[in-house]
Amino acid sequence: MPASLCHALGEYIDVLLDAVCAVDRDGHFQFLSSGAERIFGYPASEMLGRSMLDFIHPDDIPKTLAAAQAINTGQIKTDFENRYLRKDGQIVHLLWSARWSADKQQRVAVARDITRLKLAETRQHALYAISEAAFAAEDLQSLYRQLLQIVQQLLPIEACVIARRTVGGSINLAYQYLPLGDTQSAVEATDLCYLLLQDTQKSPPPLIRKRADHSLWLGVQLISHTNVLGAMVVLVSPQTALSHHADADLLDFVAQHMAVAIERKELLARLQHAALYDELTGLPKRELFYDRCRQAMAQAQRHQCQLAICYLDLDGFKPVNDQFGHSVGDDLLQQVAQRLIQNVRQADTVARFGGDEFVILLSEIDSAEQAGVAAEKIRQSFSTPFQLQSHSFTITASIGLVCADATTLSSEPLLAMADQAMYRAKQLGGNRCIQY
Incomplete structure (x- = not known):
């Protein structure tokens, strides 16, 4: 191919939003287009010669190696997804199209950043699940348990406390999911709930506290419309520490819809109680x-x-x-x-x-x-x-x-x-x- 044409193609490739990459059989980067830095956050000079395993999310390494082996045998992949860790610590979701180049002895691939799409899908799925839980839960405690399961599908939660604000201004620990015998986590979570509910700022940002073991406390207010119902504090495992801001934002988004579900369940419970029980004596009707x-x-x-x-x-x-x-x-x-x-x-x-x-x-x-x-x-x-x-x-x-x-x-x-x-x-x- 003439040098002028190669140069022109190179300029076209560099303006692509996607990243064009080439790695050897063992997965070491040999070529990266300019789009790679936009996606990975690293200059090409810091990735060339290094193994792709240095940048892949640890949980996605096994399936990535399996896909790479299949490509090395001649298979063409057009819809492979995995996650990389950016230089700033954020997780990026990628959609890959890749094939093996026999003459160059390289895997040539194009990576598209689908992080926003995956986040939108995650939030939409969570909203559906929360809505279903609000109607399916038999009572408030059952709703709390189902809401925790929904959040656990989004984040690796080790502990969770939901506190409710009482009429007198104090708080009530409405739901607790804590490791057996872990009194320290119970104390820390309770203190953070008090801290969140003492904040008079309207819609305060998520609270983030790092522990000595590198796990993180993430805390948010439960706000339904303009009514602060309480607070939720979760402990996430250390491997998510690099993406804690994204995790906190996701938790904050989900928490607002959880608050609406909790408020709806309480309203339905009050209506059901009013329909079935005498207001004066509390006896069945x-x-x-x-x-x-x-x-x-x-x-x-x-x-x-x-x-x-x-x-x-x-x-x-x-x-x-x-x-x-x-x-x-x-x-x-x-x-x-x-x-x-x-x-x-x-x-x-x-x-x-x-x-x-x-x-x-x-x-x-x-x-x-x-x-x-x-x-x-x-x-x-x-x-x-x-x-x-x-x-x-x-x-x-x-x-x-x-x-x-x-x-x-x-x-x-x-x-x-x-x-x-x-x-x-x-x-x-x-x-x-x-x-x-």
Whole structure:
């Protein structure tokens, strides 16, 4: 080829954004275009004669050697990816096209920097995973665990602490993933969370702290829109130390979307709690009670036992409200709820159906006589006066009781029968239990 043409081609190659490289059979650089310095960060003079293994990310050396061996046998590679370490320590993702030149006894290759593309793909994948976790997680702790797994796919995390800011301004360690017995990491992570949450700066930069063993603490605030929910601190292994700024930026990006997922999960939990639990007493509402009934009936069929429903109405509750006001009445209902809980088993369910009506599900009972004893215990518990503000009240209850065996198919008829029995107790003067 004429020298003039070689010179012209050389000038064209030097303006390419990609890097054109040539290495010998053993992988020592013999030619580098000007684009190589843009990609690798090294002047060509610092790479020529050196092995490519000096610059490849350690985790990618085995697959790179395998690809090089295949190219040496005549295979052409057009879509091989690996990572190099730039002179400034940053990781660069490369897409290679390479072939073996028999006459020159060289591998000739073109490298394209796809770091931005890989980062975009990584972030997009993380966003999808976070979104799925926000909907799939059963509760907040499950969400924290799934979020940690997502971050672990991005960074080699050895420890993680998520702290939440409380209403009083302190912090609560909501989630901890720490090596067993590593109390030092727990202390360091907690201190960094306090430091992050004391920072009044809006959207502060990620916090980076290097340890003596060259591992790194990376910390970011969990910010949902303009609300600072808390902070997350992770410990990454030493091999990522050279790229800690990129890691911190990635963690900061992911953390903001994690904060949105956490806030959404908490909102859904509050809405679900409001739908299923009575705001005043904290007892289950009607829908949750029905669900508990269905479970108890299925259990009764499996174990060939019975269940019972007590329908309870307070005697003379309205005069308390009329004379002393709704505040005292609400306090009374709250104390009634607590007394009912204290006088049933943990496996039983106490629900409020509205007003001064309470329904109790007695699961897994052996006989109607056992249910009657349980209902009578509940009724007698009202003989102890209720202390409300500066007043003492003695109030009684009318109870309707119905028992069911394993053949019962629906809770609604049982509730209707228990309700009828309760009204019969009312008609007879109250303060008694009537079994349907």
